[in-house]
Amino acid sequence: MILGRTRESWYTHYPLIRHLVALQPTTWFNPGVTPVAQAIGDVGLTAADVADASARLNRFAAYLQRAFPETVANNGIIESDIVPIPHLQHVLSERYDQPLPGAMWLKRDSHLPISGSIKARGGIYEVLKHAEDLALAAELLTLDDDYALLDSDKARAFFGQYKIAVGSTGNLGMSIGIMGAALGFQVTVHMSADARQWKKDTLRCHGVEVIEYASDYSVAVAQGRQQAEADPTCHFVDDENSVNLFLGYSVAAERLKTQLATANITVDAQHPLFVYLPCGVGGAPGGVAFGLKLAFGDAVHCIFAEPTHSPCMLLGVYTGLHDEVSVQDFGIDNVTAADGLAVGRASGFVGKAMQRLLDGFYTVSDDEMYSLLALMERHEGLRLEPSALAGVPGIARVLADQQGYWQRAGLNLQNWAQATHLVWATGGSMVPGEEMDAYLAKGRELLSKG
Numbered sequence: 001m002i003l004g005r006t007r008e009s010w011y012t013h014y015p016l017i018r019h020l021v022a023l024q025p026t027t028w029f030n031p032g033v034t035p036v037a038q039a040i041g042d043v044g045l046t047a048a049d050v051a052d053a054s055a056r057l058n059r060f061a062a063y064l065q066r067a068f069p070e071t072v073a074n075n076g077i078i079e080s081d082i083v084p085i086p087h088l089q090h091v092l093s094e095r096y097d098q099p100l101p102g103a104m105w106l107k108r109d110s111h112l113p114i115s116g117s118i119k120a121r122g123g124i125y126e127v128l129k130h131a132e133d134l135a136l137a138a139e140l141l142t143l144d145d146d147y148a149l150l151d152s153d154k155a156r157a158f159f160g161q162y163k164i165a166v167g168s169t170g171n172l173g174m175s176i177g178i179m180g181a182a183l184g185f186q187v188t189v190h191m192s193a194d195a196r197q198w199k200k201d202t203l204r205c206h207g208v209e210v211i212e213y214a215s216d217y218s219v220a221v222a223q224g225r226q227q228a229e230a231d232p233t234c235h236f237v238d239d240e241n242s243v244n245l246f247l248g249y250s251v252a253a254e255r256l257k258t259q260l261a262t263a264n265i266t267v268d269a270q271h272p273l274f275v276y277l278p279c280g281v282g283g284a285p286g287g288v289a290f291g292l293k294l295a296f297g298d299a300v301h302c303i304f305a306e307p308t309h310s311p312c313m314l315l316g317v318y319t320g321l322h323d324e325v326s327v328q329d330f331g332i333d334n335v336t337a338a339d340g341l342a343v344g345r346a347s348g349f350v351g352k353a354m355q356r357l358l359d360g361f362y363t364v365s366d367d368e369m370y371s372l373l374a375l376m377e378r379h380e381g382l383r384l385e386p387s388a389l390a391g392v393p394g395i396a397r398v399l400a401d402q403q404g405y406w407q408r409a410g411l412n413l414q415n416w417a418q419a420t421h422l423v424w425a426t427g428g429s430m431v432p433g434e435e436m437d438a439y440l441a442k443g444r445e446l447l448s449k450g
């Protein structure tokens with residue numbers, strides 16, 4: 001029995017679960033998708049909340065430029081560029097044996113400053129928000145001050161009275177740890193077993209306490225939560241439920257809108273935008289997708305990508321059970337090389353808030369991510385970590401269903417020719433050279449075997 005039902009009964013009512021359990025790459029387009037005007041209210045947050053987060057990041061820009069000189073080039077705004085990837089698109093068309101019309105682009109969050117992954121959005125935002133709340137309450141700061149004053153011994157001594165705790169598979173811990181330590185906070189990162197050694201080493205070099213667990217992400221998060229509950233000076237960054245993380249991610253969309261306009265890319269009903277977002281617990285892709293829906297309305301279609309071994313969001317939204325079900329309930333092991341995506345139970349908050357705004361979900365095998373990693377390097381000269389490749393097959397999954405789901409959604413041949421497909425590359429620039437060489441070797445070997 002699984003959650004009060006036999007396995008056969010699950011398979012009868014939810015046939016895709018059989019494919020997920022067999023670890024087959026699976027695609028599910030969401031029959032419950034609803035126009036933005038009707039569904040955006042589900043989220044419980046508004047454009048004003050996103051604007052508030054954006055304004056806060058602007059206030060911190062002066063501080064970030066001082067504390068992290070690599071942010072000076074972009075005036076203290078942590079942002080990544082977009083690049084076209086036509087060569088990879090061509091190779092994918094051959095690999096998947098189907099025409100791939102439209103233009104494929106990459107969003108390089110892999111190269112975000114400070115922590116080199118998408119977590120440099122939400123994770124850093126939440127630390128800054130917490131620091132601002134404390135500093136304003138203590139009258140160490142006013143909203144009109146030059147926030148560069150926070151780069152001082154006085155401010156660090158003040159923040160040093162406070163703690164921050166977080167549970168992570170690696171990248172969130174990196175963002176919270178590096179940012180928190182720079183401000184002066186005492187940061188503890190509870191790391192799951194799959195976290196890479198170099199991430200733990202980097203954090204320790206920054207003066208962050210790293211506690212290692214033999215179990216997966218959920219346990220690391222629970223431990224972080226417990227530490228914080230026992231200590232009123234400790235702020236817990238709740239990756240499963242945090243509204244602030246979510247808002248930090250959502251700011252990406254308005255900036256993307258400017259970037260697309262600068263690149264002369266039109267997004268409207270006739271020129272749809274498809275965005276492929278790697279999903280772990282769901283906060284990062286959920287927050288970005290929320291921002292995208294506010295920025296582009298029904299012209300943007302958001303698709304989440306997960307490893308075949310960790311399809312928690314697909315399972316949660318497909319069954320409507322959200323965080324009441326885990327992949328382990330069905331015997332799926334949640335073991336994947338895709339850092340950040342090894343999550344067995346999705347965020348209940350994100351799944352419920354976003355379920356009517358997301359067009360689809362699909363799974364990708366680890367071998368496919370490695371192969372694509374090598375192809376990305378060979379044809380576009382870009383080095384990404386395995387999880388960042390999860391969005392690449394999305395274009396083929398979408399186009400394979402042109403006559404079905406998408407025709408019902410009203411898209412025609414001309415729309416496909418004019419579409420933009422944006423792959424969100426979520427991490428990679430901080431991976432040490434040796435590790436990257438090993439990833440590439442693995443990918444090339446898979447390619448040579450065909």
Ligand SMILES: *Cc1c(COP(=O)(O)O)cnc(C)c1O
Binds near residue numbers: 119280284340
């Ligand atoms: C965390 C992470 C994701 C997904 O973010 P969630 O909020 O866990 O869904 C995707 N890619 C990378 C590299 C990450 O670190």
